[in-house]
Amino acid sequence: MVNDDVVRGLRITPQQLRDIAEREGRELLRRESAYRGERPPTDITGKTVIVVDDGLATGASMFAAVQALRDAQPAQIVIAVPAAPESTCREFAGLVDDVVCATMPTPFLAVGESFWDFRQVTDEEVRRLLATPTAGPSLRRPAASTAADVLRRVAIDAPGGVPTHEVLAELVGDARIVLIGESSHGTHEFYQARAAMTQWLIEEKGFGAVAAEADWPDAYRVNRYVRGLGEDTNADEALSGFERFPAWMWRNTVVRDFVEWLRTRNQRYESGALRQAGFYGLDLYSLHRSIQEVISYLDKVDPRAAARARARYACFDHACADDGQAYGFAAAFGAGPSCEREAVEQLVDVQRNALAYARQDGLLAEDELFYAQQNAQTVRDAEVYYRAMFSGRVTSWNLRDQHMAQTLGSLLTHLDRHLDAPPARIVVWAHNSHVGDARATEVWADGQLTLGQIVRERYGDESRSIGFSTYTGTVTAASEWGGIAQRKAVRPALHGSVEELFHQTADSFLVSARLSRDAEAPLDVVRLGRAIGVVYLPATERQSHYLHVRPADQFDAMIHIDQTRALEPLEVTSRWIAGENPETYPTGL
Known part of the structure; x- marks a missing residue:
């Protein structure tokens, strides 16, 4: 099969084309002999044939395969690939009976960009796989340790989501940037544990700022207040700048109490002094x-x-x-x-x-x-x-996280402006979807970046990331963008998810491949991971709130709290107090 457009575009001569065809023909014969051996070709007449490739770019090799298969008169031809451009998938949809394109990255750069591991498969691996029976008698083997069994041995107790100071000190080390996440924007325990860890990092490890997933001017009003500046007389007033939806992300009881603590702590130092810690926004x-x-x-x-x-x-x-x-x-x-x-x-x-x-x-x-x-x-x-x-969506998401990273870098430089002071250290508060490394999630195949990824690339071992998860409970969220804050029931996590694995492990713990090498294997498996933002849609739980993740590389550590409750807004509505009706309402059955 020859693509005339490519031949003309690259100015390939007829002789060059003949040389290429001869060389590739020899390679095809070599592979056929190496892989099939003495076995005859499989008879596919009247059968359904599924053709799987590592991905499609131009689709030239797949076109050739489809053409060759048609000559054998199969009943159906199905193509399945993990990644391909949307245009190529649509083109094949008109040529074969069915096409499965697991992802269609935009922009599509290369097939290898969609893989975490794109090493070449050796001839020996192919021969071994082809020789392995797809069906046969089951072999009774002793039960192996499950992933939950392994994690139980390495899980570190973290009551209320807060590890001991010794564990936190070992995890953080000399990092200048510590990103602490949340798997929802409305969970009390995530906010409370994050605030407690941040207080210790400020008091004992010299961290001088909190940089939050909040708007810059609204957070800076809080910064003035905690430094004893501005006209606000209490934390509630200082947080009143957060007016746009979702105000409860920052106007809640946990953040209010943290802001008051930070102001009281800063009063030990002269107004505006270097030892004071600030509060800033990244959004x-x-x-x-x-x-x-x-x-x-x-x-x-x-x-x-x-x-x-x-x-x-x-x-x-x-x-x-x-x-x-x-x-x-x-x-x-x-x-x-x-x-x-x-x-x-x-x-x-x-x-x-x-x-x-x-x-x-x-x-x-x-x-x-x-x-x-x-x-x-x-x-x-x-x-x-x-x-x-x-x-x-990907373009706007990337612009937002790149802005957060730029703001974080500028803040670090600003706080470092005095040469006689120790290097600045910052705690970042943001959602897991920003804090985690995109390269360890399925969104990487679509070209999506995250703040956590950019920070790792720029600061390397001077950064740490901590993610949170929960199995069930309640959460503060809306049913639509701009909607009223509600106290909604969080469904038990889906089968095959990180949250289900952690539910089988323990109640409240920290696990880290950085702290325990034994934790790496169970965390290096791709599983579903839940992400609840400011909108929670239980009716479309899988489609709206789950993505594939590999926790070992997504975060440096994860903290799981099995059952959690909704974050309490400063402005509590009757809808929030009432919570959701049970699924059996109004019958009660």
Whole structure:
């Protein structure tokens, strides 16, 4: 089979084509002899033939296989591959009886990108597999240790999800960045355990900041409060900047208590001093809020620059003042102007004048300049993000996590600005889906990145990641984006999931291949992993909340709490108090 387009595009001569065909023909004969030996070809007349390949790119070899099989008159031809471009899958769907494409990565770069292990299969392995009977008498063997048996031996007790200080110290080591996750945005125990570990890391290990999956300006209001600055008189007021859905992620009892603790702890040190620990946001949903903060800062330090900022940011005025998606939709589909140039120009303007602004005295002035710079960066990144929302999920997701990584890096540099201080150390609070390494999950095949992956690539052994999981309980979540916070029942984890394995292991524990080599084997198996965000849809549990993961490489450690309860929002509604009706409501049967 010859692809004429490829031949013309590469300017392959007839002689070169003959040489290639002769060489490949010899290789086909060699493989046929090596693999089949003296066995005759299998008679497939009238039978269903399933053709499995490691993946399709152009599909040239599969076209040749289908053509050869048709000559043998099978009843049906089915193609099954783990990865292929959508266009190739659609093309084969019109040529054979059925096509199974497990994943269709976008963009499709190469078949090997969809595999965790893409080593070549040797001739000997092929011969051994072909010689292995697919059916035969069962052999009675002694029962082997299950994965749960192995994990029970290496699991480390973690009451309430909090390991001992000795275990935490060994796990963290000298890492400068510790990412602590959550498998839902609304579980009390995850938040409580994360806060307890963070308190110890701040007090005993010199961590100087919490960087949360929160909007930059809203979190910075909390930062001012915990440092004894600003006008807020209590943590509830300091958290009132979190107004957009889902407010309960940060306006809840656990975060409120942590913020009060951090302020009390910081009062031992002079206001603005290096030993004080801060609270920062990594996210980019604050397009219009960040615009306001950039202008507000420039009004104080450079009125002429503030006027330039107002003129540039006026480009965004055609969109709803609280809705970045409205801007993105209009810009993406030509219903409104793109403000990309204006956002970039304003970021450059702030950065160009940073030295002059920084000449003001005191750490506070440096912090406020950094705050303004990051707001300008957030406007620029949010503008790109909201336009990308309408071009593909992977693109917008990657832009968001790349922004988080950039903000984290800038924060680390900012906190490192004093050479006489020890290197800055930061705790990150975010969902497992951001904290974990994408390369150990199925989303990697689609080209998706995560904050945890980027941090590992940039900081290596100076970073650690900890994931959380639960088997069942309740969770605070909505039934739709923008919906009311509800206390919803969490279904028992699915069969074949990480959560089911941990449920069979123990009640509340930490497990880590980094701390115990014996933990690696059971954690290196691909299983389903649950992820509940701010929306929980039990009716479509498998499709909406599970993905394939390999925990050994996804996190440095995982903490499992078998039964958990819903996070309590500061604004408790009657719907949250009532919880969900049982599945047998209203009959009670």
